[in-house]
Amino acid sequence: xxxxxFKTVKNRSLFSGHVAIGLVFLFLLLGPILTxxxxxxxxxxxxxxxxxxxxxxxxxYYGRDVFSRLxxxxxxxxxxxxxxxxxxxxxxxxxxxxxxxxxxxxDLVVMRLVDVMLAFPRLFxxxxxxxxxxxxxxxxxxxxxxxxxxxxxxxxxxxVMSKKNLAxxxxxxxxxxxxxxxxxxxxxxxxxxxxxxxSVLLISTIILVESGxxxxxxxxxxxxxxxxxxxxxGKIDPLGTWWLSVPAxxxxxxxxxxxxxxxxxxxxxxxxxxxx
Amino acid sequence: xxYTRQHQPILEVNSLHIEYPINSPGGFRRLTKPAVIDVSFKxxxxxxxxxxxxxxxxxxxxxxxxxxxxxxxxxTILFEKQNLLNLSxxxxxxxxxxxxxxxxxxxxxxxxxxxxxxxxxxxxxxxxQDSQTDQLLAxxxxxxxxxxxxxxxxxxxxxxxxxxxxxxxxKPALLLLxxxxxxxxxxxxxxxxELLxxxxxxxHLTFLLVSHNLSIVQLLADRVAVMxxxxxxxxxxxxxxxxxxxxxxxxxxxxxxxxx
Numbered sequence: 001x002x003x004x005x006f007k008t009v010k011n012r013s014l015f016s017g018h019v020a021i022g023l024v025f026l027f028l029l030l031g032p033i034l035t036x037x038x039x040x041x042x043x044x045x046x047x048x049x050x051x052x053x054x055x056x057x058x059x060x061y062y063g064r065d066v067f068s069r070l071x072x073x074x075x076x077x078x079x080x081x082x083x084x085x086x087x088x089x090x091x092x093x094x095x096x097x098x099x100x101x102x103x104x105x106x107d108l109v110v111m112r113l114v115d116v117m118l119a120f121p122r123l124f125x126x127x128x129x130x131x132x133x134x135x136x137x138x139x140x141x142x143x144x145x146x147x148x149x150x151x152x153x154x155x156x157x158x159x160v161m162s163k164k165n166l167a168x169x170x171x172x173x174x175x176x177x178x179x180x181x182x183x184x185x186x187x188x189x190x191x192x193x194x195x196x197x198x199s200v201l202l203i204s205t206i207i208l209v210e211s212g213x214x215x216x217x218x219x220x221x222x223x224x225x226x227x228x229x230x231x232x233x234g235k236i237d238p239l240g241t242w243w244l245s246v247p248a249x250x251x252x253x254x255x256x257x258x259x260x261x262x263x264x265x266x267x268x269x270x271x272x273x274x275x276x
Numbered sequence: 277x278x279y280t281r282q283h284q285p286i287l288e289v290n291s292l293h294i295e296y297p298i299n300s301p302g303g304f305r306r307l308t309k310p311a312v313i314d315v316s317f318k319x320x321x322x323x324x325x326x327x328x329x330x331x332x333x334x335x336x337x338x339x340x341x342x343x344x345x346x347x348x349x350x351x352t353i354l355f356e357k358q359n360l361l362n363l364s365x366x367x368x369x370x371x372x373x374x375x376x377x378x379x380x381x382x383x384x385x386x387x388x389x390x391x392x393x394x395x396x397x398x399x400x401x402x403x404x405q406d407s408q409t410d411q412l413l414a415x416x417x418x419x420x421x422x423x424x425x426x427x428x429x430x431x432x433x434x435x436x437x438x439x440x441x442x443x444x445x446x447k448p449a450l451l452l453l454x455x456x457x458x459x460x461x462x463x464x465x466x467x468x469x470e471l472l473x474x475x476x477x478x479x480h481l482t483f484l485l486v487s488h489n490l491s492i493v494q495l496l497a498d499r500v501a502v503m504x505x506x507x508x509x510x511x512x513x514x515x516x517x518x519x520x521x522x523x524x525x526x527x528x529x530x531x532x533x534x535x536x
């Protein structure tokens with residue numbers, strides 16, 4: 001049986017991941033053009049309608065169009081995930097770079113901080129921060145980012161440790177170049193592969209955490225939507241109001257699997273020793 | 277070259293002692309292993325001073341210390357009468373271009389993500405980049421086409437020539453040659469040695485050559501020090517060393533070189 005239809009595609013995980021993420025991205029991009037309904041406008045007379053020609057994915061308890069809520073909710077989920085990942089990767093990369101390159105007491109302090117922060121379970125700390133502060137998208141993004149940079153810092157540190165004593169880095173030092181130039185021009189471009197892979201995997205982790213938080217009612221607050229909060233809407237009667245939970249769950253699943261496949265695919269792509 | 281300058285030391289290493297930390301059983305005590313023990317030597321302007329010894333005897337540690345990559349436990353390293361070990365990091369950075377290394381592993385010596393042109397231009401001032409790049413390539417016997425290549429597209433000999441060209445781009449006074457031709461095949465090694473001889477003459481360079489191979493040292497060096505277990509056993513002018521070795525270890529190295 002032919003499981004994979006494209007024989008010419010060597011890196012199947014990367015290809016499948018791109019297809020999955022590409023489809024979800026198209027849905028989020030073109031969604032507003034396809035729907036006439038506002039994702040926040042309520043119509044209680046239209047409450048909990050099953051999918052029909054006027055509401056393609058039905059309506060929720062307040063009569064809001066689920067299709068447009070999935071589109072706008074997805075945009076928020078993706079924005080939160082991508083921005084948090086970006087901030088986390090930035091913090092992790094810079095700390096990892098300097099920690100490994102300078103070494104000594106700076107490295108010791110930074111790495112113990114990483115150990116301490118990794119000891120906290122991310123979901124519960126983020127829950128606490130959001131619970132204590134006013135729940136906003138900005139706070140959510142920062143809370144997720146500040147508890148996600150440590151893995152990246154560790155990866156970057158170990159990569160820099162393996163590169164900083166290579167002859168081309170020593171030559172750059174001997175030419176009189178300063179630390180920032182050596183780090184960002186000579187070392188960083190050569191350690192990007194594992195950073196990119198873990199960043200992509202981090203996006204899917206953060207999507208899951210954000211969806212979990214919103215499912216618990218602590219993430220994105222009404223009238224805004226996120227896939228997690230739409231899942232939550234469907235939890236009272238998952239079978240009776242399947243159009244609330246199934247499409248949101250499917251989109252979360254597709255996105256997470258898609259990013260994980262891209263991560264796996266990139267790992268294979270960057271590793272010359274592994275056959276694709 | 278100016279006579280008086282020729283008789284001045286460009287580099288003077290006195291009582292150099294280098295130690296490396298090693299793991300102790302259980303990791304409770306801080307143990308060290310000496311790599312270089314009480315090494316002293318002078319290198320004069322325009323000469324080639326060679327250190328010969330087996331792998332792990334501490335030769336490369338001396339180069340690392342001169343470059344400032346390893347902090348010696350004691351001793352002084354005077355370059356043009358300035359003690360490199362007392363310089364501030366800012367002053368050391370300013371002085372660094374005058375001392376350039378050429379490492380053994382040419383495959384690791386060039387940034388794999390940079391084109392050859394960018395590697396050569398990097399240390400040059402903007403307004404001189406094009407003219408000087410051409411001159412540098414000509415001085416190591418390579419053509420302009422190579423500028424757009426990445427290091428992995430070059431042969432071993434070409435890479436080592438680019439390493440030399442990059443070192444020359446900052447107009448150094450002293451080249452530290454750490455086994456410069458060990459990883460090359462014989463014909464390429466001969467070409468690189470010939471290139472080094474001509475560069476030394478044309479650019480008035482001083483060499484510190486480190487090698488385990490006396491046949492390479494014979495082609496380049498004026499004076500030779502023989503090193504074993506972190507210590508200098510003897511240092512003499514090349515001809516004297518070959519004809520009249522004082523130490524049995526030196527004699528063994530010479531015998532091995534003549535009758536392999």
